[in-house]
Amino acid sequence: MSSSRLLVTLTLVIVIMSISYEPFPWMGVNASDVPTSCYAYCNQTFESRHQCNKWCEELAHKDGYKIYGYPSSPNPRRVLAVLHEKGLSFDPITVNLTTGDQQKPSFLPINPFGQVPVFLDGHLKLIESRAISLYIETVHRSRGTKLLNHKNYKKIGTETMWMYVESFEFDPPASILVWEQTIKPMKGLKADYKVVNETERKLEKVLDVYEERLKNSSFLASNSFTMADLFHLPNIQYLMNTTTKRLFENRPKVHSWVAKIMARPAWKKACDANAWYSNKKN
Numbered sequence: 001m002s003s004s005r006l007l008v009t010l011t012l013v014i015v016i017m018s019i020s021y022e023p024f025p026w027m028g029v030n031a032s033d034v035p036t037s038c039y040a041y042c043n044q045t046f047e048s049r050h051q052c053n054k055w056c057e058e059l060a061h062k063d064g065y066k067i068y069g070y071p072s073s074p075n076p077r078r079v080l081a082v083l084h085e086k087g088l089s090f091d092p093i094t095v096n097l098t099t100g101d102q103q104k105p106s107f108l109p110i111n112p113f114g115q116v117p118v119f120l121d122g123h124l125k126l127i128e129s130r131a132i133s134l135y136i137e138t139v140h141r142s143r144g145t146k147l148l149n150h151k152n153y154k155k156i157g158t159e160t161m162w163m164y165v166e167s168f169e170f171d172p173p174a175s176i177l178v179w180e181q182t183i184k185p186m187k188g189l190k191a192d193y194k195v196v197n198e199t200e201r202k203l204e205k206v207l208d209v210y211e212e213r214l215k216n217s218s219f220l221a222s223n224s225f226t227m228a229d230l231f232h233l234p235n236i237q238y239l240m241n242t243t244t245k246r247l248f249e250n251r252p253k254v255h256s257w258v259a260k261i262m263a264r265p266a267w268k269k270a271c272d273a274n275a276w277y278s279n280k281k282n
C-alpha cells in the first residue's frame with residue numbers, strides 16, 4: 001500500500017470513529033466521569049484535541065462538586081481550603097459527627113471507614129483529604145492560587161517531599177494533640193496529660209526541623225505558599241487554641257510561618273461555618 005493510500009485509509013478510520021462512537025472510545029471514558037470543570041483535565045490529557053474541548057464546554061459546570069463534611073472537623077477543612085484557594089463552589093452535605101452519623105448504615109456505603117471528607121465529582125468518589133486536594137489542584141491547575149508546580153521535576157520532588165513530611169512526621173503527633181486537648185473535651189472526656197507531654201516532645205523535634213528549613217525558605221517547599229503548607233492548617237488551627245501553641249511561638253521562623261498561612265482568606269473561609277452552609281454554587 002502506498003503511503004498516500006495509507007494516509008487516506010487512516011484518515012477515514014479516524015473520521016468514522018469520531019462520528020460513530022462516543023468521544024474517546026480509545027480511553028473508554030464515560031461522559032459522566034469527566035470532571036465538572038474539565039477544560040484543564042482535557043488539555044492535560046488530550047492536548048489541543050478540538051473534540052474534547054467542545055465536549056468539555058457542554059459539560060462544564062453541569063454538575064457541582066459535592067462534599068460530605070462537618071463544619072468544625074479538621075480534615076474536611078483541608079479540602080475546603082483548596083476549593084476556596086481555587087475559587088471553586090461546592091454543594092455541602094453535612095454529616096453530623098457529634099450524633100455519630102458517620103457510623104450510620106446510610107453513610108457507610110459512602111465511606112466504609114466512617115469518616116469525612118468524601119468528595120464527589122459526578123461518578124468519581126474520593127476519600128482522603130490530601131488525595132482530594134491533589135485531585136482538585138491537578139484538574140484546576142491553571143485556576144486561582146497555584147498550589148503545586150506541575151512542570152519542574154525538581155520542584156515537584158521538593159513539594160511532594162514536604163507534603164509527605166506533613167503526613168508522616170507532623171500529622172501523627174499533631175493529630176494526637178488535637179484529639180487529647182480539643183476533641184476529647186468536646187466529647188466530655190478528660191485529656192491525658194501524660195500523652196500530651198510525650199507527644200509534645202515528638203512535635204518539638206519536627207518543629208526544630210521546620211525552624212531550620214524556614215531560615216532558608218519563606219514557606220516549607222518553596223518561597224511561595226504551596227499545598228505542603230496548606231496541609232498543615234487543620235491541625236495548626238486547633239493547636240493554636242491549646243497550650244501546645246507555645247511550641248510554635250518559641251520558634252520565630254515557625255511562628256511567622258504559622259501567622260502567614262493562617263491569615264490566608266481561603267483558610268478563614270474554610271473555618272467559617274456560615275461559608276460551609278452558604279457555599280451552594282458560585
Ligand SMILES: N[C@@H](CCC(=O)N[C@@H](CS)C(=O)NCC(=O)O)C(=O)O
Nearest residue numbers: 073074075114115116117128129130
Ligand atoms: N485521613 C483522613 C482522615 C479523615 C478523618 O479522620 N475524619 C474525621 C473528621 S476530621 C472523621 O470523620 N471522624 C469521625 C470518626 O472517625 O468517627 C483524611 O485525611 O481525610
Ligand SMILES: *[C@@H]1O[C@H](CO)[C@@H](O)[C@H](O)[C@H]1NC(C)=O
Nearest residue numbers: 028029030031032033122123
Ligand atoms: C456511565 O455512566 C452511566 C450514567 O450516566 C452509568 O449508568 C454507567 O454505569 C457508567 N458506565 C461506566 C462504565 O462507568
Ligand SMILES: *[C@@H]1O[C@H](CO)[C@@H](O)[C@H](O)[C@H]1NC(C)=O
Nearest residue numbers: 039040041042043048053142
Ligand atoms: C484549553 O484549551 C483551549 C483551546 O486550546 C483553551 O481555550 C483553554 O483556555 C485551555 N484551558 C486551560 C485551562 O488551559
Ligand SMILES: *[C@@H]1O[C@H](CO)[C@@H](O)[C@H](O)[C@H]1NC(C)=O
Nearest residue numbers: 070071072094096097098099
Ligand atoms: C448535630 O447534632 C446535634 C444534636 O442533635 C445538634 O445540636 C447540632 O447542632 C448538630 N450540628 C450540626 C452542624 O448540624
Ligand SMILES: *[C@@H]1O[C@H](CO)[C@@H](O)[C@H](O)[C@H]1NC(C)=O
Nearest residue numbers: 193194195196197198200201
Ligand atoms: C513532662 O515530662 C517531662 C520529662 O518527662 C517532665 O519533666 C515534665 O514535668 C512533664 N510536664 C508535665 C506538664 O507533665
Ligand SMILES: *[C@@H]1O[C@H](CO)[C@@H](O)[C@H](O)[C@H]1NC(C)=O
Nearest residue numbers: 209211212213214215216217
Ligand atoms: C540553608 O542554606 C545554607 C546555605 O545555602 C545551607 O548551608 C543549609 O544547609 C541550608 N539549610 C537547610 C535546612 O536547608
Ligand SMILES: *[C@@H]1O[C@H](CO)[C@@H](O)[C@H](O)[C@H]1NC(C)=O
Nearest residue numbers: 181182185237238240241242
Ligand atoms: C478554644 O478553647 C476553648 C476552651 O479550651 C473553647 O472554649 C473555645 O471555644 C475554643 N475556641 C476555638 C476557636 O476553638
